[in-house]
Amino acid sequence: MLQKLIRIVEDAGEMIRCAHDIERDTVEKGKVISQSLAAGTPIDKGSTIAITVSLGPETYSVPLLVGYTQDEAVALLAEQSLTAEFASKYDSSPAGTVLGQNPATGTRLPAGSVVKLTVSAGMEVLEMPNFVGVTRTQAEELIRSRGLTNV
Numbered sequence: 226m227l228q229k230l231i232r233i234v235e236d237a238g239e240m241i242r243c244a245h246d247i248e249r250d251t252v253e254k255g256k257v258i259s260q261s262l263a264a265g266t267p268i269d270k271g272s273t274i275a276i277t278v279s280l281g282p283e284t285y286s287v288p289l290l291v292g293y294t295q296d297e298a299v300a301l302l303a304e305q306s307l308t309a310e311f312a313s314k315y316d317s318s319p320a321g322t323v324l325g326q327n328p329a330t331g332t333r334l335p336a337g338s339v340v341k342l343t344v345s346a347g348m349e350v351l352e353m354p355n356f357v358g359v360t361r362t363q364a365e366e367l368i369r370s371r372g373l374t375n376v
Contacts, residue, residue: 246278246279249279250283254279255278258278260274260276284333285307285333285334285336286305286331286332287307287331287340290323290342294321294322296321298323298342307340308337309341310339311342311343312341313345313346319347320346320347323342324345325343326340326343327341351372
């Protein structure tokens with residue numbers, strides 16, 4: 226669209242220059258936001274017209290969050306106008322430690338976008354079963370049924 230506008234103006238004998246590129250949430254990328262002369266203004270052939278073109282919505286870089294605490298990650302995202310969504314999983318890392326993120330560090334997102342974080346729930350705690358009175362085979366089956374492997 227912008228290239229078409231430049232061709233139209235150049236064909237008419239004027240010179241067009243892009244004075245600014247500005248991020249705008251409300252104007253699609255590549256659209257002209259403003260011009261130095263109002264439409265309908267008489268101009269001399271060979272005149273220069275300045276335009277301002279939208280870069281689209283402002284974007285923010287996703288910071289590195291893995292290894293930080295959940296609270297630290299939320300604060301880092303807020304500095305970039307981004308928000309977090311959490312999922313947790315059992316892990317040997319301290320509870321509340323960020324284990325993974327999506328999208329990756331450096332990805333550019335519009336303000337208010339969500340970054341999905343996987344956070345450690347700490348080590349899973351299991352209740353010890355009662356082995357008294359059962360056979361060794363039954364005890365091993367109980368241990369394995371709880372996800373333990375050191376039989």
